[in-house]
Amino acid sequence: DWAHDGSWDCEADTEAFSVSSAEGITEQCFPDDQANKGKSQFMSGISVLRSNAGCRQRYRCYVDIKRIRLRSRSFLDLGRALDVHVAFSAVKERIRNSTLSFECVVQEAIHSVFTECNLDPRKDLDVLLTVSAYQWIGTTLPPLFFRGHQLSEAVTAWSRLMNAR
Numbered sequence: 001d002w003a004h005d006g007s008w009d010c011e012a013d014t015e016a017f018s019v020s021s022a023e024g025i026t027e028q029c030f031p032d033d034q035a036n037k038g039k040s041q042f043m044s045g046i047s048v049l050r051s052n053a054g055c056r057q058r059y060r061c062y063v064d065i066k067r068i069r070l071r072s073r074s075f076l077d078l079g080r081a082l083d084v085h086v087a088f089s090a091v092k093e094r095i096r097n098s099t100l101s102f103e104c105v106v107q108e109a110i111h112s113v114f115t116e117c118n119l120d121p122r123k124d125l126d127v128l129l130t131v132s133a134y135q136w137i138g139t140t141l142p143p144l145f146f147r148g149h150q151l152s153e154a155v156t157a158w159s160r161l162m163n164a165r
Contacts, residue, residue, distance in 0.1 A: 044088075046081055049074055063088035065095055066102060068158055069128040069143065070110075084124060087117040103155050110151060121148035129158055 049058045058074035059081035070091065072084045094109040095102065114121050125148035131141040146154035 046078075046085055061085035061088060063092050065092050065106070066158075067130045067132075067161070068106070068154070069130065071126040071128060073124055073126070083117065084119065087113050087119055090117075103159050106155055107151055121151060124148065125151075127151060127154040129154065129161060131161060 044063045045061070047060050047062065049060060056076065058076055059078050060074045061072045061081050061084050063070045063085070070088050072081065072088070075081045075084070090113045091106075091109045094113065095105050098105040098109070100108075110121055110125070113119075114124070119125075127146040127148070127150070128143035129146075130143055133139060133141050144154075144157055146157070
């Protein structure tokens with residue numbers, strides 16, 4: 001299994017950081033936003049997943065938008081992961097430039113950009129929501145996880161979390 005949903009462990013002054021899991025998977029992350037360096041829960045960029053059992057590595061991309069993390073499936077081809085990361089960045093830019101409510105624009109942006117880039121959100125996308133609980137318990141709770149076909153449920157959950165804050 002190549003999946004890794006553990007916590008990030010990064011150095012604020014390094015170009016990349018590594019994550020290891022109990023299953024023997026190491027994920028090396030390359031953040032694309034210098035402002036996010038040193039933040040432990042969510043970062044945007046490309047990560048490399050390595051299995052201790054084999055020599056193959058896989059690539060996964062991430063983009064964060066207002067406590068929502070778009071995460072790709074893992075790819076053997078770095079070029080494919082970069083293409084998906086470009087699409088994720090385009091989604092983020094469309095959301096930033098929209099005057100509509102976040103709840104309305106996020107689904108439209110994902111569907112339109114994914115269509116333009118020949119991607120399928122049901123197969124190529126996972127959505128994770130961050131739940132900050134620093135003010136209560138001093139840490140961030142594990143992210144809420146949704147598959148791409150559950151995008152509307154993810155946006156509804158995001159809305160409820162923002163209203164609860």
